[in-house]
Amino acid sequence: MSEAVVPDAMVSPAVGGLYGEKAGGPMLDFSYVGIDAILEQMRRKAMKQGFELNIMVVGQSGLGKSTLMNTLFKSKVSRKSVLATAQEKIPKTVEIKSISHDIEEKGVRMKLTVIDTPGFGDQINNENCWQPIMKFINDQYEAYLQEEININRKKRIPDSRVHCCIYFIPPTGHCLRPLDVEFMRRLSKVVNIVPVIAKADTLTLEERDFFKKKIREELRANGIDVYPQKEFDEDAEDRMINEKIREMIPFAVVGSDQEYQVNGRRLLGRKTKWGTIEVENIAHCEFAYLRDLLIRTHMQNIKDITSSIHYEMYRVRRLNENNTMVAHANGIPEHHLTAHEM
Numbered sequence: 001m002s003e004a005v006v007p008d009a010m011v012s013p014a015v016g017g018l019y020g021e022k023a024g025g026p027m028l029d030f031s032y033v034g035i036d037a038i039l040e041q042m043r044r045k046a047m048k049q050g051f052e053l054n055i056m057v058v059g060q061s062g063l064g065k066s067t068l069m070n071t072l073f074k075s076k077v078s079r080k081s082v083l084a085t086a087q088e089k090i091p092k093t094v095e096i097k098s099i100s101h102d103i104e105e106k107g108v109r110m111k112l113t114v115i116d117t118p119g120f121g122d123q124i125n126n127e128n129c130w131q132p133i134m135k136f137i138n139d140q141y142e143a144y145l146q147e148e149i150n151i152n153r154k155k156r157i158p159d160s161r162v163h164c165c166i167y168f169i170p171p172t173g174h175c176l177r178p179l180d181v182e183f184m185r186r187l188s189k190v191v192n193i194v195p196v197i198a199k200a201d202t203l204t205l206e207e208r209d210f211f212k213k214k215i216r217e218e219l220r221a222n223g224i225d226v227y228p229q230k231e232f233d234e235d236a237e238d239r240m241i242n243e244k245i246r247e248m249i250p251f252a253v254v255g256s257d258q259e260y261q262v263n264g265r266r267l268l269g270r271k272t273k274w275g276t277i278e279v280e281n282i283a284h285c286e287f288a289y290l291r292d293l294l295i296r297t298h299m300q301n302i303k304d305i306t307s308s309i310h311y312e313m314y315r316v317r318r319l320n321e322n323n324t325m326v327a328h329a330n331g332i333p334e335h336h337l338t339a340h341e342m
Contacts, residue, residue: 050109052159053299054140056191057114058133058183059168060121063198068166068255069114071268071279072291076257077101079116091119094132115162121179130183137162137191141314148315163306164227164294165191168198169215169250173207176218184224190310192227192302194293195219200252200285201270201277208252215250226250228298232305245293254285 057065066078079099098115115136120129140160147157165187169180184193195215200208219226226249233239256270256279268279278284280291294302 047107047109049156050111052111052113053303054113054115054160054163055294056117056133056137056162056165057168058117058120058165059198060170061118063168063170064255065116065166065168065198067257068168068196068198068253068287070257071255071287072294073103073112075101075103077103077112077114079114091122094119094129096132096136113160126179129179130186133183134187134190137187138314141311142318144311145315145318161306161311162191163303165193166294167193167195169195171197171199171202171211173203173211175214181218181222181224184219184226185222188224188226190314192229192305192310193224194227194290195250196290197250197252199254201254203252212248212250212252219249227302227305229305232309241297245289248286248289251286251290251293253287253290254279255287 055069057069059065066080069078070076077099079097095118096115097118098113100111100113103110103112117133120126120133123129140162144157144159144161147153167180167184167187169176184195187193197203197208197211197215203211225231228242228245230239230242230246233242254270254277256268256277258268258270259266260269260271260276262269262276262278267276267281270277270279279287282288
């Protein structure tokens with residue numbers, strides 16, 4: 001008995017069949033439209049373009065900022081690691097220095113920019129030492145805005161906006177300093193702040209837990225909203241995940257770019273005469289939680305909040321200022337400006 005011949009019109013082409021590729025294989029489901037293929041298209045486009053991440057580290061000298069950044073990305077990405085010079089003197093004012101790297105892992109390319117702030121908190125009088133940092137963050141927003149409003153703007157605007165600021169708290173074990181409170185209170189309005197307790201291996205576990213609890217209380221008392229901000233939770237699932245993170249803030253971290261052999265395994269750690277502090281062991285410190293937040297689970301969300309919340313607030317404010325200036329130049333009283341114009 002001969003096999004029934006299926007007319008060509010009844011066979012749905014396999015993926016790629018429309019573009020001259022062989023469309024062999026079983027008959028496809030006629031109800032399939034192919035909307036889910038957009039995910040693969042987006043993945044391919046993202047892989048071609050690569051990603052950008054700009055991280056600022058803020059804290060006084062000697063808290064291990066450079067070491068922690070090297071530990072996070074498992075390479076020499078900090079400014080001090082790359083620009084090895086003689087013993088660096090503490091600057092008399094806060095400086096802003098950045099260095100960029102192209103990192104690739106499993107075919108995914110990322111341009112990482114690490115922004116350092118030498119001189120912050122190192123003076124006898126640290127009054128207003130947050131101002132140069134605030135200015136730098138706003139300058140990056142301004143540069144992006146100017147590119148955006150160009151008539152002939154670039155197809156892809158270079159993104160130098162600060163996506164995240166890791167703020168290093170000294171491991172005093174007592175409470176936040178006035179400088180810490182003032183910095184985070186002001187900067188949390190313009191950038192995603194992730195506070196960490198630096199060199200947490202100098203605290204006992206009891207001291208660490210007390211210090212973390214005290215810091216959370218002070219953040220709430222001063223109305224400081226660090227990342228992940230409660231008001232930006234998108235749904236119940238987000239809220240549940242982020243609530244666990246908020247309960248752990250600030251992360252008590254230890255950084256090290258030195259490898260040691262422990263029980264036949266090579267791992268990053270700090271060797272003491274009492275044993276080895278394993279950087280990625282959650283029983284020893286919370287570095288792994290910080291790494292997961294910044295890189296593995298919330299990196300895109302951090303960038304989205306920078307773009308849709310912090311930058312958007314800056315953009316609206318600047319455009320309002322421009323409208324007001326134009327109105328004044330044309331002799332229109334400010335109270336005549338409509339809500340739409342404002």
